[in-house]
Amino acid sequence: MIHVFLDDYRPCPPGFVAAKSAEECILLLEAEEVDILSLDYDLGWGNPTGLDVVRYIADNGRYPRRIYMHSSSPSGRERMYQVLRSALPPGVHLSHCPMPDSVAAEAAGKRV
Template structure:
């Protein structure tokens, strides 16, 4: 799957939903980290809740990825938050804005509190 990233600059982090046209989907925190290590990302669309492990423990979520993104000074030109979790959305948004103010991430990254795509789940 990671070979496809060479062709894409738009990344969609979500554990279940269908991948929107023009994006490459990553299903886990770890896949998102790997994608940023291997490729420049222009547009990033984030979900908050990324599921549970086989024991019912929450897996690292979109907010965990936002913290990683900020701590490591990663870059995407535009970031959209497509999560339906209102608390998670607010936490991710406010963390990204605070990281910009403090110089942890570039000030010219555009951060949007909403989705750029229609969320769709086909169950496939």
């Protein structure tokens, strides 16, 4: 099981696999079981966004166990949240906010 950090600009935190594009993130979701997914919305001018990833997740049922949104775009974050929330299966944690430090430490293999 892996942790995925979708962002084209910010550095990937320890313990996460970096996805620099929506396409990379979708490939990881198809190939791996994902525990934590941290989403950015804007992924570069003219490129697919985090919303495209979210639509893939909802359409294909490839939900990670925990989903956080670290995007600095309030409207993008809200749109992603609403799509995920509308079809959220039981047992999946969805947060409108970035992951807490304790979750990041856990993913990095550090004691909390």
